[in-house]
Amino acid sequence: MSELYKAVSFTDVNLEDTFWMPRMETNRLRTIPIEYIQCKDTGRLDAFKLKWKPEMPNEPHIFWDSDVTKWIEAAAYTLATTPDTELEKLLDEVIEDIASAQQKDGYLNTHFTAVEPDKRWTNLRDLHELYCAGHMMEAATAYYQASGKRLLLDVMERYTDHIISVFGIEDGKKRGYCGHEEIELALVKMYHTTGDKKYLKQAQYFVDERGNSPLYFDIEAIARGEKPEDYWAKKYDYCQADKPVREHDKIAGHAVRAMYLYSAMADLARETNDIGLRKACDRIWDDMTNGKIYITGGIGPSAANEGFTTPYDLPNETAYAETCAAIGLVFWAHRMLQLECDGKYADEMECALYNGALSGVSLDGEKFFYANPLAAHPGINPNSNSWAGSSDYTYQRSEWFGCACCPPNIARLIASIGNYIYSVSDNTLAIHLYSAGTAKMQVKNTGVTVRQLTNYPWDGQIAMMLEVAHPTEFAIKMRIPGWCGGAVASINGQEINVAEHTERGYLTITREWQTGDHITLVLPMPVERVYSHPDVRQNNGCVALQRGPIVYCIEQEDHEVPIHRIILPTQAELQPEYNSELLGGVVVIKGEAITPEMSAWKDVLYRTNRLNAENKVKLTAIPYYAWCNRTPGAMRVWIPETGG
């Protein structure tokens, strides 16, 4: 097994850039307060008071707890970088309510305490009970790390002890695991925070038991008096339980569930050097990236199963591509990257971060996408997988959702974005992402500070300055993105041969580093035309535009004709242009496209004459993540191309 890495915590990474830092501020000042109010107004917070009685409004839903605790996690991350006594007070109040809801035996779940106490642990397959526990653990570890306060962590230690007493292979325990994975990766966090191996062991149990015969979900269904074959999702690959996880070789089922499971498997592979888990992750990763991922890093095209379908089936207008799934992909890719510093993981991580995950929140931080389609057209709702009923309907972000997993998920991601930039191993400092700012880390027990000066992602020029406590030999790995050709690098002004020193997407320089050393990296960012595999039938004859890590789209607002009529000639020149006034400051892509002359199509739906008459039309492409921040309307990533 190759060298293992550990991510440099976001608390040691001080971002000073114009891309992520403003988003972190918006997240802290707008998104997180709004999410608190939503949790309050919808009854999610009060649910912990356990005062709900039948016939009252706001019946605690089975996964409400997770919405609150994901919000706590997000808020805790912001506290860790930006102290805020008022927010801390609010968190303490919420956490006291949570603590008060804990039962004598350690159990803690509002729905199964207040609404259906007789159903506790009777339907792990469908009811998210352990999933909620997992999110509570993540919140507990985050808040403990941010504040040093133990209350929620203590509560969760007791709850986890209870869970360990109920689930396991030992006699008298249930051999269960959750239909929606999450607790597995959360238990690893409990282990990292407490150092207690029992958590790691329980995570291993949940992962190892999954999909074994006889299937626990069947046993449990029979115990409920149901027929296992009546399972609503029909097949157990929906929840990755169709076979033992070490035998998995295709990505399938519910996309968020898959990402959380494989994140945990990557964690366990790292912690326990488990080759079987690692190999399964590799097979699944390849299956996903070879045919089941959008150019935006979105995954899971179908609303029907909130998940994966068949290879190369990547519809655009009905792309579900849930925000949480792209976030889950970031989690998994990041963990794979700690197992092996391979650019293929960092490429997808970066892609999802800058595109398919980030699109999940509006620029003002106040509205959210659940589904992230790659084309929008009046009347089409990717959430419902069916006609919305009216051409008046236009898909747009929402203030909240009945199933509100995405808003706090994007909040916790943005609040901890610094996590994804650096890793260290015994002898190596790896730089995965580029973003202006300063980070501190230990390499070979030596304090190292890296300062990046760059306007990435709008510009590929990066200067890096080092401070090293004392001159030390180690390797610096700098990612050369998969989208980049012709990277140029120099150390202390001396150019180095990038191709020669680059392997698996990382330029690696081993030398004695000392304070004052500086590296410059130039990652050329021409506007690229991207094509998809011919079996992605939805994109036949179409092109997408990308520049650096940013995937572009065209939006109705910027165009004179309905955008589905726009055709991009292969010869058309495309120019990047920074516009500080637009969408918070973005590089747009400008060019001239063509559009059919419509006069001959009046009252004609089909004709045998192709009518090559066409007009010129100005094309303006904006970053995909920034779509739907003006007048909601049509959008598309894939544009018909002609002439080549």
Added chain:
Amino acid sequence: MSELYKAVSFTDVNLEDTFWMPRMETNRLRTIPIEYIQCKDTGRLDAFKLKWKPEMPNEPHIFWDSDVTKWIEAAAYTLATTPDTELEKLLDEVIEDIASAQQKDGYLNTHFTAVEPDKRWTNLRDLHELYCAGHMMEAATAYYQASGKRLLLDVMERYTDHIISVFGIEDGKKRGYCGHEEIELALVKMYHTTGDKKYLKQAQYFVDERGNSPLYFDIEAIARGEKPEDYWAKKYDYCQADKPVREHDKIAGHAVRAMYLYSAMADLARETNDIGLRKACDRIWDDMTNGKIYITGGIGPSAANEGFTTPYDLPNETAYAETCAAIGLVFWAHRMLQLECDGKYADEMECALYNGALSGVSLDGEKFFYANPLAAHPGINPNSNSWAGSSDYTYQRSEWFGCACCPPNIARLIASIGNYIYSVSDNTLAIHLYSAGTAKMQVKNTGVTVRQLTNYPWDGQIAMMLEVAHPTEFAIKMRIPGWCGGAVASINGQEINVAEHTERGYLTITREWQTGDHITLVLPMPVERVYSHPDVRQNNGCVALQRGPIVYCIEQEDHEVPIHRIILPTQAELQPEYNSELLGGVVVIKGEAITPEMSAWKDVLYRTNRLNAENKVKLTAIPYYAWCNRTPGAMRVWIPETGG
């Protein structure tokens, strides 16, 4: 108002062609017997014995009666042209059972007699009660005309008297009408059969009352203790009741319902010279044909409402395009054609007959499509509007459906196909369709026999011979199809100027006709490349192939590469080729297309290099109606086109 026409009955049209006649035989010998067995086995026939009790299997469903009576109608039509004592005996038995189910007050409906007697006439909006009555009336008139036997007609006269006593504007009556139109056109048939104007009047009532304020469906919902706004379909345009029918200007809602309503409106416009109804029909017709109809004559793209969506929204893989809707379009177009002999109606009628309706039944007459997509891909089910869950899934015809409206509907259409060929008015004989055979009719009280010799639709050469009881001056109108350019015609060997004598799609020759006159018509049938309006975004960059009235598709079975990889160059020559061995004898279209070289795409999903390397691939297109009669697999009508 222009000259009114009356269709020449299929009983006077003797088809001797190789296209429809074999289908009529298959319909008579395979489809109709199979449908009887299905009705028997599923309990639909026994339902009329009224012996069902709670907890028994085969609970009579709300619209089972209509499946049986549509089957009776189909069987009656076959009897009318091909006597069959065994079938007639079977029909008499079934009809006796139906008669025995009639209640003392004339009411006749198995569900609302055996299952929910307390719910009679309480939910016209959703429960198809008058719809079932309508299909029973159609069966009654068909069987009376075929056999001269009055039993079912008498039963239905009594039932209709009951319905008239319940529904109307008079004091004490309910001002109701059916959520699923059908009874309106059926009442016109009752009027035609009995001559009693009360039926026409009741049809007028149902049509005129529809959509008036206050809305009956709301009143009725409140009476049931429901909130009108909880209507599951949300908007009343689903059942064309959002406003009075004379104000309709857009085609909307459930496609079959719309077709049946507008068929009745065309009937009433004809019978009562009702300009308001006629104008509404015209507006809706134009709205439909200008942007809401597939090239196959399929209508209603969405499974969600089994109906219409927004202009130019014509998805291919998920096209619902219900078989019944295309059949309904034939009904409506045919009725419009009797109001005005305009080729625009005949063009759509012919298109639906040869393509989107006919595709609804397999060549062996034993399997049926409910949805008729214009592209099929593994995993996609147009019936469910969602991912079918597995790439193993392939859409194909079924032996029967829980909701079995389509199989008997296509059976009654094919059994009476002769109806659609000729019409007569006071001074005119109109020929709408071409098909080898002999038809007898009266024009100006003179017996006229027309004999067509042709191999249409595979060949556009048509010879017509006339027999006229005595030399008589009248006009003959011969349709020059909208798909046809350069038609040539001659009378008794003398060429006539087609363009000069053609108006609104009909070549019109007025003269004294006599026995021995012969007309030849040559309708050139080159392979045509058809393009759709640029706002049909699903077809951007694509071409469809058509020859004569036949729309073509490519099917996986005939191709070496997955068909979504096939690209048709604009310059590629396309040749028609008759193949007597294939699919019952069809003209296929052959040509050479291109397909991307795949070697560079191994394990690559996106790339910035377009890779123009391509291979040649033979293309074979088959008639759309004949798809899915071999190995079920991928199919597409719209093919990407390149180079022009």
